[in-house]
Amino acid sequence: MQIRQLSLFLENKPGQLRIPAKVLGDAGIDILTMSLADTHQFGILRLVVKDTDRARAVLEDAGVVVNVTDVLAVDVPDRPGGLASVLEAFENAGLGIEYMYPFATRERGRYATLLFRLEDPAKAASLLQQHGVRLVSPAELFARAG
Amino acid sequence: MASSSIVARGALPPGFENRLYDPAEALPRDELSALQLRRLQETVERAARVPSYREALGRAGVSAADIRSLDDLRRLPFTVKDDLRRNYPLGLLAVPREQVVRIHGSSGTTGRPTFVAYTRRDLDTWTGLVARFLVAGGLRPEHTVHVAFGYGLFTGGFGLHYGIERVGAAVVPAGGGNTPRHVRLIQDLGAQVLICTPSYALHIGEVAAAEGLRPDDLALRFGHFGGEPWTEELRQEIERSLGILAFNNYGLSEVIGPGVAGECGVREGMHVQEDHFIVECLDPKTLEPVPEGEVGELVITSLTKEATPVLRYRTRDLAALDRRPCPCGRTGVRMGRVVGRSDDMLIIRGVNVFPSQVEEALLRVDGTAPQYLIEVSRPGALDEVKVKVELRPGDLRDEMRQMIELKDRIDREIHAVTGIRMSIELVAPGALERSPGKARRVIDHRKAAVA
Ligand SMILES: [Zn+2]
Numbered sequence: 001m002q003i004r005q006l007s008l009f010l011e012n013k014p015g016q017l018r019i020p021a022k023v024l025g026d027a028g029i030d031i032l033t034m035s036l037a038d039t040h041q042f043g044i045l046r047l048v049v050k051d052t053d054r055a056r057a058v059l060e061d062a063g064v065v066v067n068v069t070d071v072l073a074v075d076v077p078d079r080p081g082g083l084a085s086v087l088e089a090f091e092n093a094g095l096g097i098e099y100m101y102p103f104a105t106r107e108r109g110r111y112a113t114l115l116f117r118l119e120d121p122a123k124a125a126s127l128l129q130q131h132g133v134r135l136v137s138p139a140e141l142f143a144r145a146g
Numbered sequence: 147m148a149s150s151s152i153v154a155r156g157a158l159p160p161g162f163e164n165r166l167y168d169p170a171e172a173l174p175r176d177e178l179s180a181l182q183l184r185r186l187q188e189t190v191e192r193a194a195r196v197p198s199y200r201e202a203l204g205r206a207g208v209s210a211a212d213i214r215s216l217d218d219l220r221r222l223p224f225t226v227k228d229d230l231r232r233n234y235p236l237g238l239l240a241v242p243r244e245q246v247v248r249i250h251g252s253s254g255t256t257g258r259p260t261f262v263a264y265t266r267r268d269l270d271t272w273t274g275l276v277a278r279f280l281v282a283g284g285l286r287p288e289h290t291v292h293v294a295f296g297y298g299l300f301t302g303g304f305g306l307h308y309g310i311e312r313v314g315a316a317v318v319p320a321g322g323g324n325t326p327r328h329v330r331l332i333q334d335l336g337a338q339v340l341i342c343t344p345s346y347a348l349h350i351g352e353v354a355a356a357e358g359l360r361p362d363d364l365a366l367r368f369g370h371f372g373g374e375p376w377t378e379e380l381r382q383e384i385e386r387s388l389g390i391l392a393f394n395n396y397g398l399s400e401v402i403g404p405g406v407a408g409e410c411g412v413r414e415g416m417h418v419q420e421d422h423f424i425v426e427c428l429d430p431k432t433l434e435p436v437p438e439g440e441v442g443e444l445v446i447t448s449l450t451k452e453a454t455p456v457l458r459y460r461t462r463d464l465a466a467l468d469r470r471p472c473p474c475g476r477t478g479v480r481m482g483r484v485v486g487r488s489d490d491m492l493i494i495r496g497v498n499v500f501p502s503q504v505e506e507a508l509l510r511v512d513g514t515a516p517q518y519l520i521e522v523s524r525p526g527a528l529d530e531v532k533v534k535v536e537l538r539p540g541d542l543r544d545e546m547r548q549m550i551e552l553k554d555r556i557d558r559e560i561h562a563v564t565g566i567r568m569s570i571e572l573v574a575p576g577a578l579e580r581s582p583g584k585a586r587r588v589i590d591h592r593k594a595a596v597a
Binding site for chain 1: 537538539541542543544545546547549550571572573574575576577
């Protein structure tokens, strides 16, 4: 169920975000979603693409520091209180969240998809399913992204 | 060596035989001082035959007759590298040319090369000094020694070579060349002792490991490393990877070559061979002695060198002297490892800081030092230091918290080693400029502002 996410180290200075974007663009790799965590001095750019291994290879060839982390994609009911109900399930399952960010596409009126980084993604996946949380498989996620 | 664990320093290692090659190594201090004084007078007399020294002595108003105690050393003029260059190639020769039997030189990486000459007796002295530190560090006549130093103008190769022969051990003059060949020779000829630079020893260990050899597959027991500054961390890495005891030695061609000082089995500082050299430890700015035990510039006067004697040679090497008695019984003062060059020394808010200390701190964080650059500025009244550290691929963590922890760890280690708070900036790999040869480690913006 895990989604393989790329994490990139960026220096906090002009043009740093453009380099990976251009490298992936030139290789014909689509960025499905992304999120940037930053301090005043450096940042970590998190990306989801379909072909993680090829993306990693072209980025590393371009001198970018990359690592791959597993995250879970969770469908959250697209209505007021939808997120709270899912987070309650996390609490009930005893799972702490390292970070989260939304996936770029959503099925309006039905679900919004969020990506969660949890400590032990494999264990977390089965616990969340037991608590009725709807996880999205990589195949389904990529199909939705078109 | 059967075990690949690290042997603690500070005492003679268990089972290590502490042997003196020459009784003079343990001369009582009062006898040593008397010998030094007599030899210093002779040296000043000898130096006065060289026009350049004669002028300098004249300017200082000193002659051999004025040297009545060792304290009078401080009346003698300094000699710097530039004096050797100005007298290129052999203007500082104190003997007739026909008495010279060997000429060595230092590389010209920082300008013209400089040459030094040896009489027959100088070579005999030098060979004996090398034999002393080799025996202090475990060499015995029954050993085979692999020398991976280059042979040539550089004093390392020939200096060690003849010292090994003097001890009566078998020398394998492997010289330069490719590392797998060295590994094969060490294995096939069963060398117990390795001689090279510390960084090359580490490389030999890596290549041996890559070829599937474990430390126990080699007969190596001891290594004598010199020719470049190194750290305690590097010593441990070499000892672990080759399963040996690693010994540090010190020397410079301007003075004689390797053999000025070397470690005993205690491996806590190198005994200066004080019957042949007087070493002062001075503040490089004021040229006054530093307080006991503190780091300063080593200034060396040769006591027995005939062909090219040196008076108060400013080595630019920074190290501390330890005058406490050593458990091994040798009476020569011990010098700590060279922590930097006085030309590299930075004064930050009044504290002396060396780039090598930052490197040592980075090594503590993670075994191998990444590329780094120290930038010093003075935006207001106070000095500020920024250290840019290149991130290595394995260092990236997906969680910001862990990245901040890494940064904090570097911050703490640098503070612990230097006593100075520096701001740490993690930069992308390859972000720091690489120059061929020596990497640029420091940019001091304060100098630019003054100029
Ligand atoms: Zn000792």
